[in-house]
Structures are given as C-alpha cells and as structure tokens.
Amino acid sequence: MKSENNFETNTISNLSVEDIGNDHLFTSLETPMVKDAFTKSDSEKKEIIAFHFSEIMKALDLDLTDDSLKGTPERVAKMYIDEIFSGLNPKNKPKMALFDNKYQYNQMLVEKNITFYSNCEHHFVPIFGKAHVAYISSGKVIGLSKLNRIVQYYAKRPQVQERLTMQIAEDLKAALETEDVAVIIDAKHLCVSSRGVQDESSATVTTSFNGAFNNPQKINELLQLINN
Numbered sequence: 001m002k003s004e005n006n007f008e009t010n011t012i013s014n015l016s017v018e019d020i021g022n023d024h025l026f027t028s029l030e031t032p033m034v035k036d037a038f039t040k041s042d043s044e045k046k047e048i049i050a051f052h053f054s055e056i057m058k059a060l061d062l063d064l065t066d067d068s069l070k071g072t073p074e075r076v077a078k079m080y081i082d083e084i085f086s087g088l089n090p091k092n093k094p095k096m097a098l099f100d101n102k103y104q105y106n107q108m109l110v111e112k113n114i115t116f117y118s119n120c121e122h123h124f125v126p127i128f129g130k131a132h133v134a135y136i137s138s139g140k141v142i143g144l145s146k147l148n149r150i151v152q153y154y155a156k157r158p159q160v161q162e163r164l165t166m167q168i169a170e171d172l173k174a175a176l177e178t179e180d181v182a183v184i185i186d187a188k189h190l191c192v193s194s195r196g197v198q199d200e201s202s203a204t205v206t207t208s209f210n211g212a213f214n215n216p217q218k219i220n221e222l223l224q225l226i227n228n
Contacts, residue, residue, distance in 0.1 A: 029163060029166055029167065029170065031088065031157055031158070031159075031163070031167075033088070037088075038089060038090075042081050042082075045077075045080075045081050046074070046077040046078060046080075046081050047077070048077075049073075049076065049077035049080055049081070050073040050074045050076070050077040051073070053072070053073040053076045053077065054072075054073040057069065057072065057073065083156070084117070084119060084156055085119070085156060085157055085158065086156045087152070087153045087154055087155065087156030087157040088156075088157045092153065092156075093153055094146055094149035094150060094153055096142050096146045096150070096175045097142065097143075098140040098141070098142055098175070098176070098177075099140065099141050099142070099143075100139070100140065100141075101137045101139055101140060101141050105137060105141075106136065106137065107136070108134050108135065108136050108180075108182075108218070108221070108222065108225075109134065109135055109136070109137070109141070110132065110133070110134040110222065110225050110226065111132070111133045111134070111144055111147040111148065112130075112132040112133075112225070112226050113130050113132065114130060114131040114132070114133065114147070114148050114151045115128075115129075115130060116128065116129065116130075116131055116151050116152060116155040116187075117155065118155040118156070118157070118159045118164060118187075119157075119158055119159065120158070120159065120160075120189055120190070120191045121158035121159055121160060122160075122191060123191040124158065125189075125190040125191050126189075126190045127155075127159060127161060127164075127187050127188070127189050127190070128187060128188060129185060129186050129187030129188055129203070130185070130186050130187075131151045131155075131168065131183065131184070131185045132182075132183070132184040132185075132186075132222075132226050133147045133151065133168065133172065133181075133182070133183055134181070134182040134183075134213070134222055134225075135172060135176055135178060135180055135181045135182070136178065136180035136211070136212055137176070137178070138176065138177050138178035138180070139177075140176060140177060141176075142175065142176065147172075150168060150171055150172065150175075151168055154167045154168050154171070161185060161187055161189075161204055161206050162206050164185060164206075165183050165184075165185050165206040165207065165208050166183075166208055168183045168208075169181050169182070169183040169208035169210060173210060178211065179210050179211030179212075180210065180211035180212040180213060181208075181210050181211065181213070182207070182208065182209050182210065182213040182219075182222055183207065183208045184205065184206070184207050184222075184226065185204075185205065185206050185207075186203055186204075186205045187203060187204055187205075188202075188203050188204075189204060
C-alpha cells in the first residue's frame, strides 16, 4: 500500500528477504530464540559450529589442510560461544547486587562512553560504538562496573541496535526499581560501511528515555554531561 507521498507501507510478515534488504527490523524486545534453547552443552555447540563453518570454508574453496586455516573452524566456534555471542546464554548475565543509597544522592548518575562490540543479526558483521547510561536512584544503587557489564552482556549476541538499546534500559529499570533510566547508543555498522551502500562516515544513534528523562530539561542536562 502506498501513501500520498508514494512511500510504501508494509508489515514485516509480508516482506521478503530481498524487500527487507539492509533495513533494521526486529520483531520483539526479546532476542529471537528457539523454544528448546540451551539444551545442548557449550562443547556440543562448538562441535556443531566448527563442522558447519568448515563446510562454509570449503564452499569458498579454501584449503583446510593449510597450517594457517586448519584450526579456523574450531577457533570460530570457541569465539562464538565463549566470547562474541556469550550474551545469548542467561547463565552469563552479570549479577547486579543493589546497595542502599546511604549518601542520599538524588541527581542523575551517568556512566558515559561505554565501549561495546556487537554483531548485526542480519549479516553477522560487527556493530561497535559507545553506550551512555544514566539513572536517578529510587533509594538503591549498583556498582558502576555493573552498568558496563550489562551493556556488554546484551551486546554479546546477534543484535539490532534499537533492541539493544531497549534491552539495556528495561533490564536496568527492573534491577534498579526505577523508571528513571536513560540509554543512548552511538554506533557504526559494518553492514553499512564495509558492504552494501559502503558509507564509512555515517553512524546510528538510538535512545531510550524513561521516567524523569522524558523531561526535555533533563534530556538537555544529560546530553551536556555526555558531550562535556
């Protein structure tokens, strides 16, 4: 269906893979997982990934008997499970112990320039950039490093930047027992810069402003602190 400006309006369900192309589409806040996820052990997953990645390499006519390449399938499998996609497994979620806000600090706390690396779920190539996280205590606080760790946890899975932003915000709201949470992510996507349109200069910014951070004055205060 086309609007008066000749823009087509579609739902995800009636789009083909070709129609979607490089667009950032996601269907839910939750990362799409099969119902029986985590029934296989990490070692079983690594074995399966190594086998199939070796088949990909063979399809590319690479020589797996070469000393430089023969260990690549196992290295990739280990990297997927133990590192770049470790955030898929709930057992790796950081524990966030709360502490009483004994100093009665009632202004925003900002942890800015949190470096993260993720991977686009559409092409499995890197997304990387900075996350800025802020909250106003409702009486409880968490250690600063936990803010970094929760960003890393959700980044270490196939992602869409919009979902990544929302997952971090929703988890922090639940953990901190407050709606007063803000998340800003500024990132580059290699699916845009290294392939497809090959635009190396563009970046993507996503935000989640909640509670007190829906106030324009509070947003401006946050942006000034981030850009200072």
